[in-house]
Amino acid sequence: MDCQFIRIGNNTIDTFLNLLRALVREPSVVGVEDAFFRVLRRELEEYPVKVTRYHGLLVAQGSAPHSIYLSAHVDRHGLLCTGPNEFQYAAFIAGNRGELNGDSISEQFMELVAGRFRGQRVQAHSPFVGSYLGAGQITESYVCPRRKNLIFEIEGLEFLQPGTPVSFFDRLQEANGRIAAQLDNVISVAMMVELIRLGFKGTAMFTAGEESARSWRFAAEWFRRHDIQTDRLIVLDTSPFPTLEDLDAQDVVLRHQDANAEFDPDLTEHVRQTCDALKISYRYKDRYVQEQNETREKKSSLGRTELGRLINATHHEITGTTLQLPTTSYHTATETAKLTSVAAMLRLLANLCQLPKP
Numbered sequence: 267m268d269c270q271f272i273r274i275g276n277n278t279i280d281t282f283l284n285l286l287r288a289l290v291r292e293p294s295v296v297g298v299e300d301a302f303f304r305v306l307r308r309e310l311e312e313y314p315v316k317v318t319r320y321h322g323l324l325v326a327q328g329s330a331p332h333s334i335y336l337s338a339h340v341d342r343h344g345l346l347c348t349g350p351n352e353f354q355y356a357a358f359i360a361g362n363r364g365e366l367n368g369d370s371i372s373e374q375f376m377e378l379v380a381g382r383f384r385g386q387r388v389q390a391h392s393p394f395v396g397s398y399l400g401a402g403q404i405t406e407s408y409v410c411p412r413r414k415n416l417i418f419e420i421e422g423l424e425f426l427q428p429g430t431p432v433s434f435f436d437r438l439q440e441a442n443g444r445i446a447a448q449l450d451n452v453i454s455v456a457m458m459v460e461l462i463r464l465g466f467k468g469t470a471m472f473t474a475g476e477e478s479a480r481s482w483r484f485a486a487e488w489f490r491r492h493d494i495q496t497d498r499l500i501v502l503d504t505s506p507f508p509t510l511e512d513l514d515a516q517d518v519v520l521r522h523q524d525a526n527a528e529f530d531p532d533l534t535e536h537v538r539q540t541c542d543a544l545k546i547s548y549r550y551k552d553r554y555v556q557e558q559n560e561t562r563e564k565k566s567s568l569g570r571t572e573l574g575r576l577i578n579a580t581h582h583e584i585t586g587t588t589l590q591l592p593t594t595s596y597h598t599a600t601e602t603a604k605l606t607s608v609a610a611m612l613r614l615l616a617n618l619c620q621l622p623k624p
Contacts, residue, residue: 279609286456287438290447293391295344295431296356296477301396302340306455306472313462322474322484328467334619335469335499337485338454339476339572343597345388345432351424353432355416357477382598383407383418387435390423399430434599446602449593451476453603454502457612464621473572482575489584497530499586500618501573505551506596516549517610519590523552525567526574534587540617546610551590
């Protein structure tokens with residue numbers, strides 16, 4: 267596939283940021299994504315793509331649907347009311363547990379981020395419609411050793427009934443060449459919508475439940491429903507690093523593999539070569555983790571991604587690679603990325619999808 271050298275200019279970035287601001291404000295707590303899917307569908311139906319809703323999945327197909335497949339999960343971390351004035355981390359409550367083996371990135375981050383939520387403003391929404399029910403503030407958050415979950419104490423939402431989602435009060439912040447919000451993974455969703463605006467002709471898949479290890483099932487069902495095998499799937503996400511300084515080391519993050527499976531080497535190499543052609547810097551996250559583990563007493567996991575689960579479950583009938591945006595303050599409402607990285611990732615995706623110059 268030949269590269270087209272495309273610059274994502276200020277106008278495109280401004281359009282993208284306007285879209286991202288709007289999507290960030292919409293709640294999409296893991297396990298309760300229906301309201302966000304409706305907002306996203308209305309946005310997509312503005313463009314010449316076929317939009318179809320499935321259980322746990324929204325699919326937008328252009329005029330060449332088999333040319334390339336992109337996927338991003340729509341769910342974000344939040345809380346769920348589980349009893350009288352009782353709130354738990356939505357991704358890990360019993361009804362949403364996909365795995366609790368201690369080796370997923372989310373679980374390893376749980377202890378680290380537990381105290382970060384004190385003072386965080388939150389909003390409650392009706393589960394399916396998304397209408398606003400009230401606001402409160404987290405006064406305490408801690409890991410319960412018996413339930414192995416983050417437990418939250420909230421002032422102002424004592425009236426909520428069990429099953430009500432509570433999202434972090436989220437607004438896009440912009441300063442010093444960076445943006446911050448709960449970017450995982452609404453920023454990838456916004457990128458895919460932007461690509462569709464620019465004329466994307468392939469298939470864009472928006473999955474639910476990634477933070478509870480379920481999204482791969484919805485994607486696998488769709489591919490099997492339509493009897494499709496492919497090695498042309500690119501899964502978009504964010505990739506955490508410890509500090510702001512770490513973000514300067516690369517524009518985008520690639521992977522050879524995760525803890526579940528090796529990704530398609532040809533597509534991974536094609537993405538790397540495109541990065542080189544466009545002078546976009548990159549780092550392989552699996553190599554980074556392996557290098558860090560050489561000096562760590564407690565080893566870090568390579569991570570369990572939507573793509574790795576999908577490859578493993580389909581025995582490589584569905585395969586591809588990932589493209590990730592480097593961020594810091596992972597899984598908080600101030601997850602931060604550099605605007606130059608955002609622009610680089612959009613430019614890279616535009617070339618990979620063979621889009622005309624915007």
